[in-house]
Amino acid sequence: MADLNHELADFLRRARAARDPQTTGLPADGRVRRVAGLRREEVAMLAGVSTDYYTRLEQGRRIVPSPQVLDAIAGALDLDATGRTHLRNLVGAARTTRPRARAVQRVRPGLYQLLDTLDSQPALVLGRRTDVLAANRLARALFTDFDRMPPRERNYARWMLLSQEARDLFVDWEQQARNAVETLRFYTGNAPDDPEAQKLVGELSLASPEFRQWWSEHHVHQRTFGAKRLHHPVVGELTVDYESLTFPGDPEQTLFVYTTAPDSPSRQALNLLASWSQSPSPTH
Template identity: 70%
Template sequence: MAEINRELADFLRRARSQGDPARSGLPADDRVRRVAGLRREEVALLAGVSTDYYTRLEQGRRIQPSAGVIDAIARALDLDSVGRTHLHDLVGAATVRRPRSVPSVQRVRPGLYQLLDAWEGQAVLILGRRMEVLASTRVARALFADFDALVPKERNYARWLFLDDAARALFVEWEVQARAAVESLRFAAARNPDDRLANELVAELSRSTAEFRQWWSEHRVYQRTFGSKNLRHPIVGELTVEYETLTLPGDPDQTLFVYTTEPASASRRAMDLLISWSQPASASRTE
């Protein structure tokens, strides 16, 4: 019996169930819809393929559609750019494929450590492909958690977010941040489906928390490149930080997250206080 691509089947079914017939441009249909979303034959019609072909694809059969067919199905399902990339990754027909074998350990090159040293007064994290915290500035560790003090297995942003009570208390909208982490991890995992450590992380979080298990099963993907986080910090109180992400051209599996605050705001004053508080106690003695 042919192997079934269950991840692809699940993603297509869920994407189709979220389709809006009214926005699809399909002709009016008086038939009663027993379930939400688009029918299989409607997706096939919009994509310009046969219903049988789309059905086999949605069943996860090991067929190899062209990149053009995948893009047509993505348009029929009204997927955004991240959803379209995710679909390519699941099918395996993206124009550029990553090797299926990935190194278990990611290393930060010396120049990036020097960059973090130059940004020592800023909150900056470098995350890896599995959301590992590969490097961080002193201010970032004061703002979120001292990842350097954790054992290597626990230096993971998603793991900390779900399994550390301090993380749940820190984020005012913890659920929003946690869902975002799940959607980002979902997107990254599809690019390297045979990554043993990523699969072990997903299994651990699925066993440990009902929220992760539920949100992972929804198969939503998103890649947030900027945004804000509202924090209730135990030292400096409430503040809002804005973040921008920078993907490294030389290593797309590593991403810089830079956190800032609005000038002349209460959040900036709180951040300045945190920066002062986090200064090493030995600094003045050394001087």
């Protein structure tokens, strides 16, 4: 319970520090602000709770706020939809913090067939902890051949943070890598009992200074759609857009499909890559 409450307290403190006092509508009290963000009593006032209650919550005390109180605090901190979900996850997960083994994730045969039909679009499936569960031919050519990695290394966040290949591939590597860290942070907030996630966080903390910095900031991210700018070693510069699809029967698996704008240089580059990847023995 203590570890989970520490995560909740850390998230609240950082969200409070990021809140701009000038956008709250609170009257100025004339006191000099020595630290960034709101004071605890200001968050409590905006949320309609006592300062003592909010202070105990932010200190990680053993209290579980109601959904209504959580919504009020989320509003006071101006959290976005992902931040609100993360806050609820941290509170809800406090009841189940004992590490437990999880069944190995497997992709259904029908989903593999779907990936194969997306022959002209890169597509991959991510699971828990951003594990790469499957990728079609064009996704392997566009990013990297995850199938050639040892099973324990087939993880998107790990590849982004520890691979020079990823640093060279993404024009905006820092933003993409930060998003990967924040996505993993979001996952662990909902699964603090996942021992494999704890191992991954420990490994990345030791190996990557960027990971340590971004993890400590406690920002969260949930991928839904977006764009990636690449400098591919075979076809050069291109931009791909992506959409994510979560399956109703297995919300822990997400399909990512990458597209390019019609009649664009990026579409031409992707078509060229598709032709190149069909050669007998492509090397990446």
